[in-house]
Amino acid sequence: MKISSFGEVLWDDFPGGKALGGAPLNILVRLASLGAECSIISRCGRDADGEELLRQIAERNVAADLVQIDEEHATSLVKVLLKADGSAGYEIVYPCAWDKIRVTEAALARVAESDAFIYGSLSGRDPVSRAALEQLLPAARFRVLDVNLRKPHYDAQRVLSLMQQAHLIKLNDEELYELAAAFGSPYRSLEQNLHYLARHTRTDHLCVTLGQHGALYFRHGEILAHHGFHVNVADTVGAGDSFLAGFLHQLLSGAAPADTLAFACAIGALNVTRHGATPAISLAEIRALMQPG
DSSP states (O other): OEEEEESOOEEEEETTEEEEEOHHHHHHHHHHHTTOEEEEEEEEESSHHHHHHHHHHHHTTEEOTTEEEESSSOOEEEEEEEOTTSOEEEEEOSSOGGGGOOOOHHHHHHHHHOSEEEEESGGGSSHHHHHHHHHHGGGOSSEEEEOOOOTTSOOHHHHHHHHHTOSEEEEEHHHHHHHHHHTTOOOOSHHHHHHHHHHHHTOSEEEEEOGGGOEEEEETTEEEEEOOOOOOOSOOTTHHHHHHHHHHHHHHTTOOHHHHHHHHHHHHHHHHTSSSSSOOOOHHHHHHHHSOO
């Protein structure tokens, strides 16, 4: 399968050093490890961080030929603040190179030939990249939105516009409640708000991650649930990205909905047992967690 994505490529600056990151890239790194042919559409600075970023993207079997070089803005560096429970906070500098992504004919062609096109809500914070994304979306045959609400880098109405153009939306439970309320939901339960958001965005496929409690998959009006796997947490960085990668890979492979959700929860759970956004995870490990013994 061929997958392309649009948005931030960056360095996550952990207390112990820097690691390659950015949700659109993390998802592709995981998909590439599962055998998909992946391309990232982004922008980095003409600096040492940009050179190393391009080298490491290629090292992870993700095509970097559509990563543009910015002469004015630096490669993005995000400070990661890890809490005692392994959850993370982020300090994201604005503007940086990925805020200035431009449309090219090569990018349009790559999106058009992809089985799925992934884009994130964070990449719409700047008018330049936002305009580029709006031109790329109509070329995509299956549009996947990864919601990442990072204050103060989003506006609810812009997020709504991106949601209304998606065939599949992934978000977490906190984001679900926040957006449903912003769009006028009168409800308090998670299930009611999930139905409300699906109607409001006219989307038939939504995934809601619930941390250690698994995830929900809204599919044509019905909700499937998986209650997660009990694991020891190192940090939660990239867990949602691995979940979405696993989910999308199984969905496009034609797996049954329940199996798709279970696989995604398993790969997300394994991700949190190790440090960093995209630690190595084998298919054997995923299967062993899903079906022990």
